[in-house]
Amino acid sequence: AQSVTQLGSHVSVSEGALVLLRCNYSSSVPPYLFWYVQYPNQGLQLLLKYTSAATLVKGINGFEAEFKKSETSFHLTKPSAHMSDAAEYFCAVSDQTGANNLFFGTGTRLTVIP
Amino acid sequence: KAGVTQTPRYLIKTRGQQVTLSCSPISGHRSVSWYQQTPGQGLQFLFEYFSETQRNKGNFPGRFSGRQFSNSRSEMNVSTLELGDSALYLCASSDLQGAYGYTFGSGTRLTVV
Numbered sequence: 001a002q003s004v005t006q007l008g009s010h011v012s013v014s015e016g017a018l019v020l021l022r023c024n025y026s027s028s029v030p031p032y033l034f035w036y037v038q039y040p041n042q043g044l045q046l047l048l049k050y051t052s053a054a055t056l057v058k059g060i061n062g063f064e065a066e067f068k069k070s071e072t073s074f075h076l077t078k079p080s081a082h083m084s085d086a087a088e089y090f091c092a093v094s095d096q097t098g099a100n101n102l103f104f105g106t107g108t109r110l111t112v113i114p
Numbered sequence: 115k116a117g118v119t120q121t122p123r124y125l126i127k128t129r130g131q132q133v134t135l136s137c138s139p140i141s142g143h144r145s146v147s148w149y150q151q152t153p154g155q156g157l158q159f160l161f162e163y164f165s166e167t168q169r170n171k172g173n174f175p176g177r178f179s180g181r182q183f184s185n186s187r188s189e190m191n192v193s194t195l196e197l198g199d200s201a202l203y204l205c206a207s208s209d210l211q212g213a214y215g216y217t218f219g220s221g222t223r224l225t226v227v
Contacts, residue, residue: 036218043118043204043218090157100170100208101147102216104157 002027002093006105014113019078021108023065023091026072033074034092034102035065044090050074061085086112116140118207118219126225132193135222139186139207146188147216148180151202160203163188192224200226 007022025031032051036044048059055067065076074091088109092102119138127133139146148160159172163182180190186207192199203222208215 041220041223043120043220044206045218046216092157100145100162100164101159101172102149102157103159106156 002031002103004091004093004103004105006089006091006108008108009106010109010111012111012113013081015083016080019063019076019081019085019110021076021089021091021110023074023076023105024072025074025091025093027093032094033065033067034094035059035063035074035076036090036092038088038090038107040087047076047089081110081112083112083114086110118205118217120203120205120219120222122222123220124223124225126227127195129195129197129226131195132191133195133224134189134191135203135205135224137188137190137205137207137219139188139205140209140217143207143209143215143217144186145208146182146186147206147208148188148190149204149206150174151204151221152198152200157204160190195226197226200224 003026005024013019034049035047037047038044047063048057050057050067058064063078065074067074088107090107091105094102121136145164147162149157151157161168161180162170166182177193182188204218206216206218
């Protein structure tokens with residue numbers, strides 16, 4: 001079975017500071033891993049995805065994530081936070097056996113302090 | 115290229131009624147999935163359709179149903195609405211088999227009173 005744990009339901013950073021959002025996964029098979037962002041009253045926008053190619057994945061808006069199998073982690077980072085990064089972020093896992101659904105974490109709300 | 119379109123954006127229904135939500139996928143996408151988002155339960159998978167066939171279903175009661183038409187447009191229906199069905203319902207379409215290629219719509223906000 002697949003599951004995702006996001007540590008920290010709320011994270012606050014100062015503008016210009018490092019953003020680190022944590023995600024740990026559990027999967028019985030090699031996973032596909034995703035990070036999505038959701039702005040108020042909007043759907044989900046894909047930031048980046050890991051599908052067993054390079055372990056360091058670069059996404060949109062300067063975000064990146066590193067797949068660490070030994071730690072079962074897929075943390076999201078951005079070197080310098082911008083006010084526009086304030087949103088809710090979701091980590092998700094899917095398996096590679098053909099299942100066509102995502103298992104989402106509970107989300108982390110990022111606040112950026114000017 | 116138009117994105118995933120969900121209609122209506124907002125809906126208010128009375129407990130006991132039924133509701134139908136619509137999702138038009140990106141042109142060429144044949145897979146459509148539905149998710150429910152609530153503050154208490156988070157994002158949960160409802161079901162997925164591919165070429166008019168339901169391929170996968172989440173753990174929801176039979177009051178939740180869906181279908182897909184030959185043009186890949188999809189509808190989901192909730193019968194005998196309960197207060198707990200109040201949620202944001204998100205649709206995602208994909209041009210590939212699986213969640214690898216998801217694009218989400220903006221959702222339909224359903225409020226049951």
